[in-house]
Structures are given as C-alpha cells and as structure tokens.
Amino acid sequence: MWRVCRSVMNLRQARRLSVSVAGPCIVHKRGTDILHDPWFNKDTGFPLTERDRLGLRGLLPPRVISFEQQYERFMNSYHSLEHNTRGEPPSVVALAKWRILNRLHDRNETLYYRVLIDNIKEFAPVIYTPTVGLVCQNYGGLYRRPRGMYFSGKDKGEMMSMIYNWPAKQVDMIVITDGSRILGLGDLGVQGIGIPIGKLDMYVAAAGMNPQRILPVMLDVGTNNQKLLKDNLYLGLRQPRLEGDEYLSIVDEFMEAAFSRWPKAIVQFEDFQMKWAFETLERYRKKFCMFNDDVQGTAGVALAGLLGAVRAQGRSLKDFVNQKIVVVGAGSAGIGVLKMAKQAIERMLGNNEGLEVNHQFWLLDKDGLITTERKEIDPTAVPFARSFGPGQVEGLKEGASLLEVVKKVRPDVLLGLSGVGGIFNEEVLKAMKASDSPRPAIFAMSNPTANAECTPADAFKFAGENIIFASGSPFENVNLGNGQVGYVNQANNMYLFPGIGLGALLSGARLISDGMLQAAAECLASYMTEEDIQKGILFPSISSIRHITTHVGAAVALAAVSEDLAEGHGDVGLRELMHMSKEETMDYVAHSMWYPVYSPLVHEK
C-alpha cells in the first residue's frame, strides 16, 4: 500500500483496492519546492493538515478548494477562452488552447491528467495531432520550461552520467525522436520534442502509464532545416545533421545509457526519417525492448482498418487476400503497412511457399508507381515494386501517375501515407468511384490536418456516399443530407501504441516481437461490432481509448507470455502471468492503470 501512488499495483492489491483510492505518497521536499513540483502540487487543494505537515501554511490562500471545484474552474476558463477567441484564425485559437493546457501540465499534473482523461475527445486534438504539429513549428516562441531530456551530438561520452540527471528513480516508457520527420512537416530539429511529449500524454491518458515514470527524449543531432539553422533563437544545435556512423554512435550511446539505468524500460522511436527509422529498428529490436511507432504501430492500425473495410464490403476476412490496395507514400509508414499486410496474407494463405502475395499491392512515391524498372530503388521498397509478369495490370509503366494507377487498377483501397495534402484530388477521387469494390475504402492517413491526402467532404462528394473513409487527423463526420452520415474514422496509431507499450511493460517483455504486434492489430480489428462495421465505423471512438488499450495491452501481454518473451513485472512474476486466463490478464491490465487522484503526501527526509 505504501507508495502505491508511485508504483503500478500488483494484482492482489488491485483487486483489494478501488482505483480511486490512493495510498500515501512519499515526498522528499517541503514548502514552495512542493508547490513548484507539478508531480506533487495540489495548488489550493492542499488540506490544512497537509499544509501544516509540509510547511505550506501561509504560502497559499486560506480557503481549501476541492478537486472537483478546481476541475470545474479549469474547464470554465478553458471554455471561456473558446468563447473569447471566437472569430480568431484557427491557428491562434489552437495555440491558445494548447497554452492553457500546457500551463496546467507545468503546474499540477494530477489535475491536468484528470481533465485530459475525462475529456479526451475534446483535448486529444490539442495535445496530440493536429495541434502538436503547430506547437512543434512554433516551439521556440512557445518554450517556457523544459520537459523531458535532451541529448545532443555534443554530449558524446557523457550520456551514461547525464541519464542520472533525470529525477525519477524508475522510468517505464521513453518516447524518443531526432526531429527529422515530424508528422508531414519535415525536419523540425529540436522543436520536434513536442511529439514525444504528446505521445506520452496519450500513454498516460490511454494506457494509464504513471506520469512520474515517463520520459520524453530529444536526440539533437543537428538539423537540415535551413530556416531553423539561420534562426538566432533556435534552441537546438545549429549544425547540419550528423550522418552515418557518427549518427548511429549517438543513438547507440543513448540506448546503452537508458537501458543501463532502467533495464525494464520500453523505448518507442517516433518520427525518425525513413532511413534511420528502419536502420535503428533492425539494429535494436533484438537487443532492447523497443519498437518504431511509425513503422509498426501505424501498420497495425492500418491493417485493422483494411480488415474492417473487407468486412464492411460484406465479404469474409479471407477475402483480404484478393483486395487491390494502392499505397501512396513509400516511406517508413507506407512500407510498414505493406510489410504487415503481406504477413497477414501469408498467414491467411497458410504460408504456402511460392505463393505470390504481392500481386494486389501498388506502391507509389514522389516519382510515381514503383516498378522493378526503377533505377536506384530503395531496398525497403524492392519487395513491393511491380513487375510486368503474368497477373500484372497491363499498361502501367514505371513512374505512372496516381491518377493512371487508380484508373487502371480500380482498387478496393486507396491509402495515403505521403504527407502531401490534397494529393487525392477531385479526379483521383472520381476515379475511385469506378473502383471494383462495392464499398471503396479511402484512407487519407497523413498528418496533420492540412497534410491529409483529401478531406472527408471531398471524398464522399467525389468518390461516392458508400465509401469507407479514414483520416490520420480528426475530422467531423460528413452530413450527406436526408439524415445520412458519412462516417469519418481516425486511423491513427494512437489506437495501438499505448497498448503495445503497456502490454510489453506489464508482461516484462524482453523484446517486442512481430507476434506481439500482430496480436495488437488483430485485437483492434476484432473490437468493432458487425453493426458498426456495416455503418462504415472501423475504429472505436477515442472516448473509449482506455477500454481499447486494456484489450490491446492484454493481447500483447498474452502474446509475450506465449512466445516466452515475458519475464514478469514488479510483484507479478512470470509464473503468475502464465496462470492468468485472458479475463484475468485484462483485469490485471485494467487495474494496473494509473488514475489521477490526490494522494496524501508524507514528508520523508
């Protein structure tokens, strides 16, 4: 019980306790130091006895305000800000909303995470995609206080000691970026730190990770963004990006330092440019408990969406092997999706050697359709390059345009991970109307909003009202008239990464295997009811993200156990994990989630 607010509860404790009952929390500070520490600060909510115990009497206005009143006060000021900024440009309103939430984050984490969890549908677009993109672009001007850790090319040889500068004894989850491909916004250098912060906020909100045990990390190896390099106020290293072995030695050093201090931590790589996304994944995945969200998290979410689209066509899941899929964008995300889709087809076909599983994929990049005739083809794209043998659609040449490909192939699915806003233009969408599918699927997955390959309004208008639509950033549903709704799904890796991290943590997985990722994707794919799927709803509402994450986390933990990768977590050992049924695993995951309530603070020197 003691210190239960800091540790993930074990199964027996979890069963005994309601999650809203918080055990005492040891604090080694007193007085203003506590008020300035967002982990412990309760603002005006400190009860009088605690004010006495912690040397706070006189440092706060005398009236004690309850948590509920503080909550209401914050929500009122948030909504009056909405009122006061009416008519202002959307970016001004978005940043004002982010600022007010960020200030609360910096002041009082308990209240911050409670309002975030309770209002996730309203606040996710502010702390996550799309506003987080705008925040990264304007980071220099918005910067007030540091959050997370910064390791730069200048810290070579120092990281093993630097890692001990982080105040928390235990870290469960690290999200790291080098800022080289922030959403669809390109190289934002050190300003990309907003992404790990936003992802980790989702870990707390969706997966119930303890915010005292998360760590956002920026690996600053320079930037190739000329505008930032010329900016006097830029906060990162003003030098071109390190490349080759020099670059890798920095990432190696960070990984060694992080895992030597926290051997049971999990590291999520986020928004690395393609070459480093794949290279670091291969380099570390057999050595450390890590994954790349853009490659692997996105792939699982897209696969779940693709399987949902097959169900929505009234076909059996096995029909996935016959779906014609055009993927636009041959980067870390697009290639990740194709790799996972290929594995799914191989499983469906029973892994029969010699079966051609790529015949229904068409992959395009900035130079058009990728074929075997492409000179200097990226090795990761090679398995998906079209060849001109039997079974191939005639008349498509190397570099064929998106419009040509859609017209000729008449695909079931058009999936965009290109980062290019509006690339699914009117002509392309009209061509999708002639698709061979009874319900063509259009996935405009690029972020943030302006980088989406098309808007849902255009998709339903030009490709037809019976389409299935998904976007990476949130959009409103489309009113099709006559009481009909064009449903907008948010195909975003946020539906998977929190469960992948949580399942790996709670099972104490040594590594994150393909089997664990596949279990996560299958869990998400089977989450929706037939009724929802028929309406074109492929993913659950973000309001139920904790529930989804419980399912995904349990599926990942069970897969880790069955693959012999689990080592147990805290008081829950491997033996206990191995004896848990599916329901018990779900129970364990659900009860391990941290929930924000004020814990009584006890001072210890």
Ligand SMILES: NC(=O)c1ccc[n+]([C@@H]2O[C@H](COP(=O)([O-])OP(=O)(O)OC[C@H]3O[C@@H](n4cnc5c(N)ncnc54)[C@H](O)[C@@H]3O)[C@@H](O)[C@H]2O)c1
């Ligand atoms: N919805 C999600 O969950 C999710 C997850 C990951 C990435 N994304 C988004 O996907 C986008 C791409 O991410 P990435 O990591 O693959 O980036 P990347 O830089 O690795 O790849 C981008 C790819 O798009 C191609 N491309 C550029 N212009 C094109 C054009 N005009 N036509 C066709 N292809 C073009 C490039 O050649 C490259 O192959 C980003 O906008 C990112 O935000 C979304």
Ligand SMILES: O=C(O)C[C@H](O)C(=O)O
């Ligand atoms: O960050 C997101 O919203 C999704 C994804 O990881 C991306 O890079 O776009």
Ligand SMILES: [Mg+2]
């Ligand atoms: Mg990303």
